[in-house]
Amino acid sequence: MNALVEIQNLSTYFKSEQGVVKAVDALELRVHEGETVCIVGESGCGKSAAAMSLMRLIPEAVGSIVSGEIWFAGRDLRKVSKEEMRKLRGNELAMIFQEPMSSLNPVLTIGEQIMEPIMEHQGLSKKAAQARAIELIELVGIPRAKEIAKSYPYELSGGMLQRIMIAIAISCNPRLLIADEPTTALDVTIQAQILDLLRKIKDEAQTAILFITHDLGVVAEMADHVVVMYAGKVVEVSPVVELFEEPKHPYTQGLLRSKPVLNQRRAKLYSIPGQVPNPTTLGESCYFHDRCDQCLDICRVKQPPLRDGGDGRKVACWLYEEESVRGQ
Amino acid sequence: MASTVSEVAEVTRPEQVALRSSLWHEAFLRLKKKRLAMVGLVFLLVMAVVCFIGPFFSPYASGKINTAMINKPPSFSHWLGTDSLGRDILTRLMQAGRISLTVGIASMVLSVSIGALLGALAGFYRGWVDQVIMRVADVLMTIPGLPLLFIMGAVLSEWKIPTDYRIYIVMVMLSLIGWPGLARMVRSQMLTLRESEFMQAAEVLGLRDRRKLFFHLLPNLTPLLIVVATLNVGGAILSESVLSYFGLGVVPPTPTWGNMMDAANTLIDFQKRPWLWVPPGIAIFATVISINLLGDGLRDALDPKQKR
Amino acid sequence: MDSNLLEVRRLKKYYPITGGLFGRTIGHVKAVDDVSFSIQKGETFGLVGESGSGKSTTGRTILRLLEKTEGEVRFQGIDVHALNRQELRALRPRMQYIFQDPYSSLNPRVRIGEALGEALLDHGLLPQTQVRERVLEVMALCGLAPYHVDRYPHEFSGGQRQRIGIARAIMMNPDFIVADEPVSALDVSIQAQIINLFAELQEQRKLTYLFISHDLSVVEHLCTRIGVMYLGSLMELAPRDELFLEPLHPYTKALLSSVPLPIPKKKRERIVLQGDMPSPANPPAGCKFHTRCPYVKDICRQEVPAFREVSTDRFVACHLV
Amino acid sequence: MTSYFLKRVFYMALTLFGASILIFFLYALTPGDFVDTSPKLTAERKLELKAMYGLDKPVVERYFIWMKNAFQGDFGYSLQYQQPVMSLLNDYIWNSFLLAITSTFFTWLIAISIGVLSAARQHSWFDALVTIGVFAAMSLPVFFVGLLFIKLFAVDAKLFPAGGMMTIGSKEAGFAYAWDVVQHMFLPVTVLTLLSVGTLTRYFRTNMLEVIQQDFVRTARAKGLKEKVVLHKHALRNALLPAITLLGFELPALFGGAIITEKIFNWPGVGQLYMQAFSVRDYPLLMGFTMFLAILTVIGNLSADLLYRVADPRVRLK
Amino acid sequence: SSEGSAPATSTQTATPSTEASAPAASKVQDIKDGINLATDLSKLPEAAAKRTDTFIAGLTEPGGVFNPFFYHNGYDGNVSSAIFESLVDVDATGKPVPKLAEKWDVSPDQLTYTFHLRPNLKFSDGSPLTAEDVAFTLTILHDKMYDGETDIFVASIKGGREYKEGKANTIEGIKVIDPQTIQITTEKVNAKSLVLLGGQVLSKAYYGKEYKPGNLEYLRTLHGKPLGAGPYKFEAYIPGQEVRYLANEHYFAGKPQVEHFIYKTTEGDALQFIQTGEMDYNSFTVNSDNIEQLQELGYVNINLYTSSAYSYIKFNHSKPFFKDKRVRQAFIYGLDRQKILDLTYQGYAQVANVPISPVSWAYTEDVNPYAYNPEKAKQLLDEAGWKPGADGIREKDGQKLVVHYYTTKGKLGEVLIPIAKENYKELGIQFEAEMMDYNAVLARTEKGDHDLASFSTTMLIDPDDGVDAFSTKKGKSGFTGTNGYSNAKVDELLEAGLSTLDIGKRKAIYKDLYKELSDDPPYIFLGYRKILSAHNGKIKGLEPNPFTGISTSLPGIKFE
């Protein structure tokens, strides 16, 4: 089956005063039509950078995609012109961000902000766009849509704003919806609502969703496939059930073990020692080696490749390599 | 927050133990990377050194009037020519630089300290302290600067201050005009800072006001103060020239860049004797630019949140 | 109960709302509206609830970082809100606060060593010469290395900064600490480290915590008793196990069922609450939860349910229980 | 109306009162008075005249007399011009106003355009050039730029008139007159604009830089909007809002700051009047002028504040 | 600027100098006093060449009070002088000549003046000008509410005081004999009375309609629409821009040939307007730079003449060290005045030694020239008991010889200060200078804060105007004030100089007076400078006069 999105060997580097930050390093990613893929990982591991690379929204002044291919519906997004890319954005590729409050323009009305992409991409008249906007507001489950359309962002709660963001994102029936931590800033009860809504959209429109989060609970609820990232690299790729049942990479294992889980109280939480490495001073070693409790000699000198286990799972860890390969 | 990662890792590296970092030292390191700012800094240093030391090497330092050498264009003996009284322009330019730089810097220091202190007090204590300070600031801001300078110039000369101190009067005048704008900015920053979490933390610790004010709040104003300060230096040098234009500045024969330019304030000199006004013009221009470039760089460099 | 370290009685905190073209006061945000509870020495009292439910306001009003509107806060029998500035300052070392955001709660221009030691100096608790020693000692306790002492906050990671925040709080040997969502801003892998540190310190120093969080799993892990807040009021208050095993209030139930569990494909009975939390400036009449309650009855719309003790040490405010 | 408004009005009154006291007493402290400037008068004659003008009364009393009249809208007669201060200001103020408004307009127009462009292309050569240009504009003394322009554009190139507000002796009216004035305005407006555009450009550039890093700009781009729309509709609007408050300070400052420009270009503005009044210590006129500026400032501030409240939905509807 | 054209003095022209320009080594050729004709009229800018019925002159800042007796701004005086005509005028040496008055008789006791007006005089509106109008004009000058700068009491008209104090309804000394004759009786002989009494004439019909003693308020509304009998009549005033005139067809000497006349408001040396041809006449700071520029233009007539004013540095005579005249003499000997003038005016000024300009009939060179002589100065100081102290500064009775000098901003100050500092340092005098605005200098010298302060007189018509400040009675008022100079012989001579109208006798008296003043100097006389103006070479008949500027020749100008 052909994937809707296929990212190969994508690297995005940022320039910082300290040096080059390899925010995304040889990323492999595949999203099929109607599928939800979750990217998990700690803050700064490059999740957003990956999403922004896909949208080609990395600000030129600070960073750029240095290599790789981004295939979207048969086209390499790295090769399309700026103008074409712009026409894709908001149309076939849509994105929702983490902070709904700051992601909406404070001085424009909600209605206006929803109408913009509709008018831009679908060429609807102002009137028609207005009607469509109100429809969309209702669609994402907000009552009194007409009034809401006339209000300004600060007048709405975070949950409502995030729904507005979703309304904007789905306004042009995108084929891929990228959600960058859409619920992190929200409360659990609101999060439940939003997750419900996203599931509904996915089911109804067969929209593919690239869902970024660091909450394993959300991953378990939303994902079909999971991509675990660490320091810009993919360390594990797996269907969701298998991942939670049998995490392979020590980092994934650590993550799962260190999260306190409701109704599963333990006397002491497991904690991964140390912290995420500085992205500018990464060497040749496995980036996780100094926090890993199963660290091998080779881990300190060589990076493990992302190996396809054949069962639909991939992992980048020397523990799963043949002894012979390891020995090299 | 995107800034975490880069700051994290080095901490774990023991080889950095010995490096006792200082904010200023770091700031300097950061500053060194900003080319424009360094150009500004180097230029200012050179300018200062030349102005303060240069005249000692000049054969014309006494400023003696030479009727035989009036309005001569640059030549080997007078590198930048002579003025309408036959004085060496280069020497005067350097002597003027001393005064102009001093006026600029001193009035900046004065107005920035007054503004920062009053603004900080107003923002920190609020209540009547705030009311009094801000109302006075309002009043001063209500009256446009130039008319106020005229009056003050006339009033201050009445106070029989020896003419050598006239320059200090000029500085005081400029800073008396200059503080309210800054005080407002400082105050509004203080109001924000006051509510910041780290100030809440200071409150939890039960720290004294003095400590909160001078140890926690004021240092956080440095970026603002630096920007304002650098703008002020340029502003003060220019204002001095305007005051000179109106005869309220420093008394001749003491030269300043401002009154040197003003001396060439006729169409004739403009057309025929560029050596009279080009050097002081360039001096003011370059100094103001340098200071502003330096200030821009410094502000960025002093921001500890900016990564190296 | 004389083992009560802290007693909060009918505490209210209203913020005035200004607005309109001319910025006059047009109403009040009832951030904390009639909250009562007590905390015993040595326990960890958890306060959970959604954003805006008034958890932080409660915590800050207890420590008098905010002036109360009404009610009473007694700390070791002392009425905190009746003290003058000097007395309050003298009381400060005994009760401390840990902030949610480890980034903004440290002054970016003050070295860690100074940030930790300054209070000791300012209160004259230790002579200058011994301060550094003590700082290093506490830093070690919180898992910070001695060489960190002369660094600036921006040179630390989030987890380390939160350790610094904790170190600062315990520096003066307080009896009581309000921890306001201390792990929410941290990464999963770091969260566990900090939660463990809280537990360790409590054991060693016999600390009493008021632990504020919106993450029920964290609260479950750390707290002995838990209060559930909604719109400025306590809905339910119970010992941990009872609350998690048998929640009484419909809100507590909904909250518990909303937490996503890291167990894929597990089918749970889920209560998805509709709508948002109403504005605390204009709370619904009757039971504040009635607008979102799946079991709402007529009485809920009319009468405010009393916050009553339904069994030993279990309190709930619901007409249906 | 509401307490906020009342408070503002009260502060305005307080500020004006403070300003009037300050100015009056400063003027009183300035050596010399109107009568002293007359070179030909005998000592007795001077005393007579001082009594006639009330200059012999104690300062405090003079202040209260002035205050009382001012309250009744009577700013007195100019000593030198023998005309009511108000009608005198009226003769000159509009000329200054014309200059001030026009140059404010261009200053903002240019500052906004350059600010937006250079922020959009941060770190480009254009941006660097703008930075230097901005500082350059901020570091030249007015009289210098003024003279330079007269020499270059009026005397040498003969492109524009050298000064004044209309062709001498011109009896044109209507459009021809307007065109004449526009030509005469060109140089002074350019100078004024040049001198104030720097600071404002800097301000807008910084503002824009801040705004374009905000999340909602990213959202706008993610929506696939044209870059022009992103910059002008989304970013600029947000960058403009806080600047409204600046506008309140701008205009009065321009009046005060145009004094030199008016002098150099022979513009029949109020700055000239002020200078003249100051040199002969024409107190009623001086007080009238400064109070005019003070009132302008205070009203400017208030309206800018109100405008801001109307323009910014966040403040507006709360 | 107006300096060259002011018949009345402006408050500004009294400053030592408001000019600011740098002299150059003199390349100027063939420039002589008087009018230097244009060399190349073909260079005349188009704008100027086209203009044939409008004469445009530059004037700094007229203010709108166009009444010769009420203005407070000298430039308003210039504006008025084209509109109003006087009975008696003065010629280029300051001697009275007939104007509206055909002739006048002075009684043998020199107390009564009878003016005979020309026949058929008319104001510009066609109404007749009679002796009644003259009487009215003199009367309102005596009104108790009169606040102008004309001091009519100098003439001591009989009954004037009574009128002012309200004790009389008319002034006894003013008698209208017939419409063409008026007789004025004074109580005291004063050589200046003739010109004062024969001043400009206001129309009683126009200005006197509402007049009641003690009420001059109504006049204010007329200041902006003047009516007189001068060569031009007022057309319009555009504040800050220009004053426009039309030729007066009722002018006694015939309607001027140039129909329009405009005073354009300009600032400083407005050379640019001459260069663009927008203006026909303007005056300039005198220096070789300006002259050279004007000569280069080629199409202007350059007028150069010596001013009737002189500049000086006044001593504060209340200061103990100036009580000794040897000290004052030393200050004069020790100051290189020639150098100061040379640097300031580039050869267009001469050192002054008497308080009257060389253009006046009273001028003499028969006094001590006080040539620069530091040795002599030192000797005088030694004699006076001022001995050099350890730091080189002279002292006496423990007091150091430190003098404070006040001046206004300007070229003269810029040159004088460094030179004086140098010169006086050599003598052992510490010289401290300060610059302030004119009004402040005035106020502070009046208070006696200064030791030295420099000023320039206004235009001096009568020699007495240059010396009256030295009278013991006069004392300290104004910029001429001496703060206590007193010399019995001077007083006597001053009195004598005024008490005769005979110029021959007066000449002798002033000569004695100048000798005495040279010996016991009240001031350091600095110099007489020249006045420079230029006008479109196409214009003929324009001959600026040191006393009245361009107004005298206005009626006769024409375009070639």
Ligand SMILES: Nc1ncnc2c1ncn2[C@@H]1O[C@H](COP(=O)(O)OP(=O)(O)OP(=O)(O)O)[C@@H](O)[C@H]1O
């Ligand atoms: N504009 C930028 N300039 C320089 N470095 C950047 C920039 N944006 C991101 N980075 C760096 O790139 C790396 C990846 O950042 P990214 O935002 O993709 O992380 P993330 O996984 O989305 O984290 P979070 O969970 O905090 O959103 C980080 O090290 C970050 O510091």
Ligand SMILES: Nc1ncnc2c1ncn2[C@@H]1O[C@H](COP(=O)(O)OP(=O)(O)OP(=O)(O)O)[C@@H](O)[C@H]1O
């Ligand atoms: N300074 C303030 N002025 C006005 N209203 C405020 C202020 N601080 C908080 N509030 C309001 O009071 C209510 C309770 O706020 P509080 O911060 O206590 O909630 P919280 O439970 O801590 O929420 P969170 O989880 O977001 O921290 C909220 O509605 C908030 O908007």
Ligand SMILES: [Mg+2]
């Ligand atoms: Mg992210």
Ligand SMILES: [Mg+2]
């Ligand atoms: Mg909170």
